[in-house]
Amino acid sequence: MVGLGAARAADPLLHNDYAAALIDRGEYEQAIEQLEKAYSLFSSDRTLKENLATAHALLGQKLLDKKSYPQAAEQFGKALELSPDTPRFHLLRGIALTFARDYDAARYELETTRTLGGDSADVFYFLGKTFYDVGETAQALDFWEKAAALAPGDARFAGLLERMRREQSAEGKMDRGYSSRFIVSYDTEVQSGKALDILDALERVYNDVGADLDFYPEARVPVILYTLKDYREVTRSPHWSGGLYDGKIRLPIGGATELTPELRATLRHEYTHAVVRELTRGNCPTWLNEGIAELQGRQESNPPLIELAQAIKTGAFIPLRSLEGNFSALDEQRIRLAYEESYAVVNYLVTNYGWYRVKAILANLGEGVPFDQAVTRGLADFALSYDDFSREWRDSMQQQYRDRKN
Structure with missing residues (x-):
């Protein structure tokens, strides 16, 4: 006689019902386990097959919401193995692959969606x-x-098309150059030889920043070299902006005739933003993002920290928590201090705790961990919280000032 437990284990409907309850609780991994057992027992049942596909898609959506894009694409792929003619699964996989920067595979899925579902x-x-x-x-x-x-x-389209038409007006006449990691579009005022010099410089930056952060993006990074007029028109950036990264590196080059240390610093700064965005999936406080970029850029050109020196004398630092959001609301003097302070904090972090722990903080942020917790985890060996670290840095700055006075 078969025991009751063995009978339940051999009943696909019981596994299916248990999976439904798990799905209702959002426990998709466990639901998939139950549905796989049910499907292995009764693989000809269409409903079980569809339920298993749906469970994979629900897990994929959960991972997509967490910005775990490759893992989400994998789950949508498993849903498609079971239900290859479901347009929504192709669309979701296409979306995940787009965010994962696997553009050829994404286009395939999106075009398949069009074929199947219009x-x-x-x-x-x-x-x-x-x-x-x-x-x-x-x-x-x-x-x-x-x-x-x-x-x-x-x-999504409220301001998108107007901005895109501005970009197309400026970029439609541009020439283009390629390297293994970058695509450079450049205005006709920029000599092609200069564009090639910039490509060469970016390839070196790719290796240098990659060595520090132990990360080398696979997808090519677009770089656009504008005249100053077109840069202002396209980006609508403030007058003090010397470059921008918004998914593309945008630089006002115009008739520049040489690759100055300042230009090299800007290239390094803006490329670092690209790396930080990819590591954190966009979940990075501004001071940390700008501080890492400034630290990289200052390896090429290191102007004096005038505003920071004054803040050290007076103790008028901007609290780090106030620098987690956009700097654009600050006046020009405070913006300079914000950048210098961000650099000084990250320089202190790297000098005293190493790039390894910076990378750990960024990796935590990439997993969606709140910033306070990401810092605490990254500095766990030293039992430092975010606020502890902030105080430690301020005390260090004040001590350096006192030592210089003496």
Whole structure:
């Protein structure tokens, strides 16, 4: 006689019902285990197959929300193995692959979505993004115009098309150069030889920053070299901005005739933002992001820290928690102090605790860990919290000032 426990273990419907309860609780991994058992017992049952595919898709959505893009794409792929003609699974995998910067695979999934389910604003939006992220603005604009036509009330397109048309107006006439890791688009005022020099410099920066942060992005990074006029028009950046990273490195070069230390510093600074964004999936406080970029840039050009020196004398530091958000609300003098202070904090962190722990903090942020907790984990060997570290840095600055006076 078969025991009751063995009978339950051999009943696919019991596994399926248990999986449904687990899904309701958001426990998708455990639900998948139960559904795999059910499906192995009754693989001809269409409902079990669909339920297993749905469970993989739900886990993929959870990972997508956590910005774990490659892992999300893997789960959507498993859903597609079970249900290859479900347009939504192709769309979701395409979205995950787009954010994972695997653009060729993403386009395949998005185009398959179109074949199976017709055109939609989401499909066109993400197809446009796969082109935009690699510098193909004309193709991106075409897809985004189609998306906006299908969803005229979608907030994503409110200012997107106007900005894209500004970019296309400036970038449509540009030439282009390539290296293994970068795509450089440059205005006709920029000599092609200078663009090649910039590509060479960026390849060195790629290796140097990669060595410090132990990270080497696989996807090519777009770099756009503008005239000063076009840079201001496209980016709408403040007058003090010497460069910008917003998914692309944007630099006002104009008629520059040589690769100055200041230009090398800007290249290094802006490329570092690209690395930090990818490591943290965009979840990085501004002072840490700018501080790492400033530390890298100052290896090429290291101007005096005038505002920081004054803050050390008076104790008028900007609290680090006030520097976690955008600096744009600060006046120009405070902005200079914000950048100098961010540099000094990260320089102290690297000097005293090493790049390894900076990378650990960034990795925690990339997993969606709140910043306080990311710092505490990164400095766990020293039992330092975020506030402890902040006080330690301020005390160190004040001590250095007292030592110089004596």
